[in-house]
Amino acid sequence: MYDRLLAVPVFLPIAAGAALLAMNGLIRRKKRERTMQWLVEALVLINSLLVAWLIAGCGGRSGSLVLFRLYGQLTVMFKMDRMGSFFAGLVAFLWPLATLYAFEYMEHDERRPAFFAFYTISYGVTLGVALAGNLVTMYLFYEMLTFATFPLVMHPMTTEAARATRQYLYYSIGGAAFAFIGLVTVLSYSATGTTGFVPGGMLNPAAAAEHKNFLLFVYVLAFFGFGVKAAIFPLHDWLPKAAVAPTPVTALLHAVAVVKSGAFAVLRFTYFSFGTALLRGTWAQWVVMAAALVTITYASTMAVKEVHFKRRLAYSTISNLSYILFGASMMSPLGLAAALIHLLAHAFMKISAFFCAGAVMHHTGKNYIYELDGMGYRMPVTFACFTISSLSLMGIPLFAGFISKWSLCEAALSLGSEMSGGAGGAVGRVMPYLGVAVILYSALMTGIYMLSVVVRAYFPGFVQQVKEAVGGGGEKAAAATGTGIKDGVNQDPSWLMLLPLVIFAVVIIAVGVHAGPVLRFLALIGGEAG
Amino acid sequence: MSPTLMLNLEEEVSMVLFGVGFTMLLLHRNLIKKIMGMNIMDTAIYLFLAAKGYIEGRGVPILTDGVQDASAYINPVPSGLVLTGIVVSVSTTALMLALTIRLYERYHSLDLDQILISMKMEEEEQL
């Protein structure tokens, strides 16, 4: 019974979304649309509760369900193991809140039913990635994710959106095409003839040793292939462009679900298919690690240069995703755990940041950083949450980001001391330390690009000048020029948007202050798979 | 010259003819000449086949005066093939000629390049 239920959370939202699409014509009237929205929310919530129940019911034992046989040994199979339950839990936590947020954000949109339909479908597909029990299933849902989400990117239906969608599709499918090589290779070299995930890898050691260089080459291809969704340099360009989508999409999909699926896929592929024993200390490891580091450096620098609010956050996402990939590329238990904790932390931080950006855009129509002067007083709660997420992104202690950064650097340094024996050659001796340096550089850049927004919002730089110019009636003048400081106009969005924001902020702090339980759980995953 | 070259004269001729026909069919711009090339090519093959089937000093495989031993006749299969081939080639030629006529009526040219050019111009006019 338990096993059979595994498929439900995946297919329930997909079916619901499809039904919604089919009924598109019926939902015309405003009132019906409200009902529709709450039904969607209820469904998503139920689904999340189901996931929670499944995770709780799992309790270490890993249930699995073979849905059907695609071809030969290729089965579509779901499995609830620790790693899958971690990602599934994360997604299930975020989705209902994001849907709630979307209600208000999309309230003036004309094609809401289509939006919610695809949004809900994406939920199921993302859970599919999380719960996939073998590489084929994961690949399948990975591809489906591309197609479930591209209508959302295209939602604004502008030329810009179409261009972004096109690029998104090309990149994603291109990536999947290379990941496919990895899939086939794993299938061919598999010890069992299947592609099921096995902690520590599942390649046939003898065959693998024989064709080691070929396998490493394929690994690098597949890393970049899956890495496309995780926006690895030089395949990152779609992500900032995709910021054209409605904010709930950018926030949930392009900061969490889709991109994390990419990172999750890389982790699965590295730790559960190829196995770290084969990869550690090889040139392939250094290549992928270097790619991750280049991405971090590049993206955080670009984020500083970017003045569009959402695009800046998107660049930040790129760099943070490569934190995860950096963790993945360490090929060690600590690295895996660190990657996963950053996956968690970044999910909350970035969705929160994007939601704030969305709230600002939705309520004031401001898209660019330089328009945000004094917004901190107009939308106090929103910007409080934004500040928390910014600090966390920077890796300030007591916030979740610090924990993940700490874990990553700890993992990198222990890799460094491991490699100092010369196991990874000259490159291997330098890379881990270089990684730490890059992370710190990126943290500084994060500080620059996030806090400059915060400072601008709370401390608009021109108030005094306005005052001096106008003389006595300074405050009124300041209010009149739209700085909003002290003018008491509260433009905070309604609870639909604020509730998710506040919950995320609380989670960020909770994880930042007491991460022990989470880390212990992740250490288990790392221990079994590293 | 290799002595075998003189022994297989028919084959050589047919190969040369095949090459001539093939080249004409492929490269000539004039449709009629293309068709002629095709026919030359086909004919070359028939020559080849006929030469293969022919056995020195034997008769046509047609029953004229009662049943005779098979050794009296040349191999009948290639002859049959040639006949079939001729039928096929005639019908193909007919079809191509018909097509050529249609094209000529439409574009007043037999030159394939010319036809393509006038076709493009015609389409542009339509747009």
Next chain:
Amino acid sequence: MRVLLPVLWPIAAGAALLAYTGICNSKKKASPGTAGHGRITALDLIYIAALALETVLVIAAAAGGGSVRLLSLTDTLTLGLRVDSAGSLFAVLTSVMWLLTGIHSVAYMKHEEWAERFYGFYLIVVGVLVGIDYAADLVTLYVFYEMMTLTSLPLVLHELTKEAVQAGLKYLFYSVGGAFLALFGIFYLANVCGDLSFTAGGRFTAEMAAGAPLLLTAVFCMIVGFGTKAGMFPLHGWLPIAHPVAPAPASAVLSGVITKAGVMALVRIVYFLVGPDVLRGTWVQSAWMVLALMTVFMGSMLAYRENVFKKRLAYSTVSQASYVLFGLSLMNPVGFTGALTHVVFHSAIKTCLFLFAGAVIVVTGWKKVDQLRGLGRVMPLALACYTMASLALIGIPPFSGFVSKWYLATGSLASGTGALGFAGPVVLLISALLTAGYLLPIMIQGYFPGQDFDGKEIGERGLTKKEPSLLMLVPIVVLAAATLLLGCFPGPLVAFVEKIAAAVM
């Protein structure tokens, strides 16, 4: 609880204050800070009371000792506070300076907007600073260090001019950058050492150091990183820009106290975690000494050429903070004693000087040095205090600066670092001359403006004999007196510091 209170109380009080004003703002009430212009309000009193209570709590904690565990971030990362003598020295110094400057700020903020916001953050920062001083391990220290950067930021860009915001951002980015540089060292030490709690004399033995190839690099990163806050070259660029744009009380504590947070961090790392024995005689020590000396000289030189009064003081801080760092880099007890005593002295002196500058701005509105001619006619008493503080900073006996500089110079000569050890006193001497060159002319021009000075402006604006208000004057006088007293009777302080030095070396 006794350890926790001095950290928690001001943070809570400050947060409450901010929340209260926030609520007032949103209800469109008149904000409490600006109400009753020029008079002392209940809010001001509460604020001063909170600061006074904080001083009491810190002293109580220092007297009582003890330790407390705050949080466990992860299974290996725990945050805790522990009172020890070095921490107590800094904490008491901080809270006293804070109280005095706080009193001054009440008067000063009558001329500024958003006083309540200033009060709120001002309170929070002192809690955070005490947190740094009492931190039981490096991670805790780092936590409070970052918090300090963030919470002191609103003080820097308080005036919200474009210039102030720019300066604030510069402050922020330098500090954060420095902190992240230091973080590399923290990561590394955590990886090598595991336990990062402070012990006098350090945790590293020679074998452990040998097993950690990057240890020296890590320490150097931390020195440069935490040195940012103390304005050490090469990350000093923010200081002369950020300190002057803040309101004078904020400048005073930024220069006088917050720079010492960087010093505190370095004391903890070098003397309580890594251990001076590991570092002595390595390239790290030499590099550190060179950097410190360069900063000393450069700061003085720039101060000498600077015309804006507060900026000149800020450059002076660059120079003086590096005296302290130089003392620490010597890694011998004498140098250490000099450094820590200089912390106390410079703190008092620089706070006094900045408060004086603030008073000048409030009373006359003058900001540039060449405007200050004839200041003696306006505020003779305050200028007298300024003179005392200046003399102390130059290091003229019997003022306090002399004592610390003496220790620094002897420490340098005894450090066994060869040429650098001899270069130290020379640079200190040159810097002292420059210090005299940039501080004393103000006094001289103030009292003796010269023949051509007609004092017309002073007369016209009715500034004659217009001392700053009592709230401003008292802290200045107290601090000036302290410089003299500490210089005359340095015994107890030196003894206290020497005890710490003995413990760590």
Next chain:
Amino acid sequence: MSFVQNFPFFSIIIAMFSGIVSSVLSGKKARAVSIAAITVTTVLSAFVLAFCLRTGQSYTYMMGHFPAPWGNEIRAGVLEGLTALLFGVVMFLSVVGGLRYTEEDVEPSKQNLFYIMIDLMLSSLLALIYTNDLFTAYVFVEINTIAGCGLIMMSQTGRSLTAAIRYMVMSSLGSGLFLIGLSLLYDVSGQLLMSPAKEAVARIVVDGSYQIPLLVIVAVVSVGLAIKSGLFPFHYWIPDTYGYATPTASAVLSGLVSKGYIFLLIKFFYRVIGTENAAHSHIINALFFFGVAGMMFGSLRAIMQTDTRKMIAYSSVAQIGYIYMGIGLGTQAGMIAAIFHIFSHGATKALLFISSVGLYKVSGDRTDFLALRGSAYRNRLAGAGFLVGALSMVGFPMLAGFISKLLFATSAFASPHKMLITLIALAVSTVLNAIYFLRLMIGLYRPTKSGSFVEPAPAERTGGGEEADRKGRGAKQAEKGAGPGSGSAAAAANPWTMRIAIVCFIILNLILGLFSQPIVSAITDGLAMFG
């Protein structure tokens, strides 16, 4: 001998006779006859397949009981049955799906001719599949060519005439080469029936004599059939041919005809030359090389197109490249992949051709990308059909294309030297496919320049379109008849026959994608029966 064993012969004969009968019938009746013939042959093929699966072996059927080497033989096995069945299904759906357009595009007086050509085409395809005699194969190749040419020129535009003549020229070249190859084979082996010829070839190979002629034979036959099936670099007739015929003709030509030749080539390799010998000759490497080159070139050219039909046609060039790549791998697995791709591409490409016509019809009969913007909202079913087809082409899991891709990729591991090239070529080709198909697809789901989802194109903007636009968006609305102009256009573009065809094609794609296992094992069995 079971009665079922006669079915291959019956199906060929039925198809041919229906063509002959149709010549004296009216267009409508010819259509009925033709559809009936296709249905019957499909059913018969299904029986043949079932029979072969049950008995687990193939059988040879002597025509008129003349034994080899004089007689003519038909051979049926699992693979033949399966191919005939799938070809029949695709043919049926293509004809049914294009019924309305055939009526529109072909002159009334020539309707019956069109169906005659279809019948002949079917018969020749079946003959190509079943025949065991090379010369018979040649004859039917020619019939096929003539029928194909007839189908192309049916719409009688200038374009289609030139396309037909080009097709004819290229086909003649191919046929000529094929024929000379046969003659040479006959020369060295004395056989034209496949099975004895194979024995003869085997003897020759063992002897070590006639090595060069054998190589020439393989080369000439391969090149001949490659020309006919449009392998790069002999592809240049394809775009015009597929692009300007009627929809049914395009679907059949692209989906089936070129595949018939490839099937013949595979048969030639297996049944005459022997896989070992074929694999050892360098010809196979050449096929591999040109296959890969075709994949790239076709896709690149497709990306450059702005006309939908031509884009789909160039995509065929690329897909043919896939198949030749599979053959060129020279392994059993590669061959299986190639054959599976014959099926999957047949089903997919026909779907694309049929559904794209539905889109043209709601866009004022224009085929350029700009005019097609938003057409998927105006004609939802055709849009969905196109979407499925495009996704299958890109290799989306659960659709036919994915399994093909998977089979190609896994088969690559059996030939180490070509492994990496194959894998990378597949990946790159996927990307290229994605670029041109998805670009168009996004366009289909975008509103037109004026921001409407309903009205066809700026040029054809009508009052009805505007009205529909004002009342509400989405084709659903339009279909309800809110906007007379576009609403009726959508309805007219989707005759029920076409709806059925598209839905069936989608299902076929899903079947090939989801339940490929039995099909692949059937192919494997069938290849084993080839011997």
